[in-house]
Amino acid sequence: MSATRSVLFVLLPLLLVACHAGLQIEELTAARTPEGAFVTLEFNRASPLRALELRRVELLEVQQGGMLISATTGTDSRARLAFVSWDELKRVSAVDFKGMRWAAGHTEKYDSSHKNKLRLISRYPQGLSETLREQLAATFGQPGVETLSP
Numbered sequence: 001m002s003a004t005r006s007v008l009f010v011l012l013p014l015l016l017v018a019c020h021a022g023l024q025i026e027e028l029t030a031a032r033t034p035e036g037a038f039v040t041l042e043f044n045r046a047s048p049l050r051a052l053e054l055r056r057v058e059l060l061e062v063q064q065g066g067m068l069i070s071a072t073t074g075t076d077s078r079a080r081l082a083f084v085s086w087d088e089l090k091r092v093s094a095v096d097f098k099g100m101r102w103a104a105g106h107t108e109k110y111d112s113s114h115k116n117k118l119r120l121i122s123r124y125p126q127g128l129s130e131t132l133r134e135q136l137a138a139t140f141g142q143p144g145v146e147t148l149s150p
Contacts, residue, residue, distance in 0.1 A: 036060055036123030039069075041084065042091040049088050049148055059094075060136075061128050062119040067092075068128070068145065081140040082148040094121055 036059045043050045053074045061068040066085040072078065119125050128136065137144050 037094040037121040040093045041069075041089060042093070043088055044090045047088045047090075049084070052148070059092075059118060059122045061124045062115050062122050063127075064115075067118065067122070068124075068133075069148075070140070079140060080146060081137050081142055082146050084148050088148075092118060 039057050039059050041054060041057055055072045056079070057069050057071040059067060060070055060081075063083075066083055066088075068081070068083055070079045070081055073080065133145060
């Protein structure tokens, strides 16, 4: 019994110290804030969405057909929840993601590696169920997700 006690007596302080060694959660900005990356969207030349003045575009979710964003437009300071199709996009640049900068562009279509990189820096990388998407739209004061149009 005394051997067990002496082992516990030595291991217990080591375990307590080990919990505080290394990087702590308080030091990881990305772990403390739920925001996704703020991105800049560059639309295709033929896209009518080029006329929109998008500001503070947050990447919320990456889907097969496009991405879900939160954005303000023009002089309206109220954020809107919107879906943007991949077909409308020429380039997506992560302009503010915890100090990192990243960009993805394409010539024809976004491939799965582009989508996966964007998914990792989105607010909801795991995706959203339809119920959660509806609840999110309600917090924006919208009946549903709007498809971005000029």
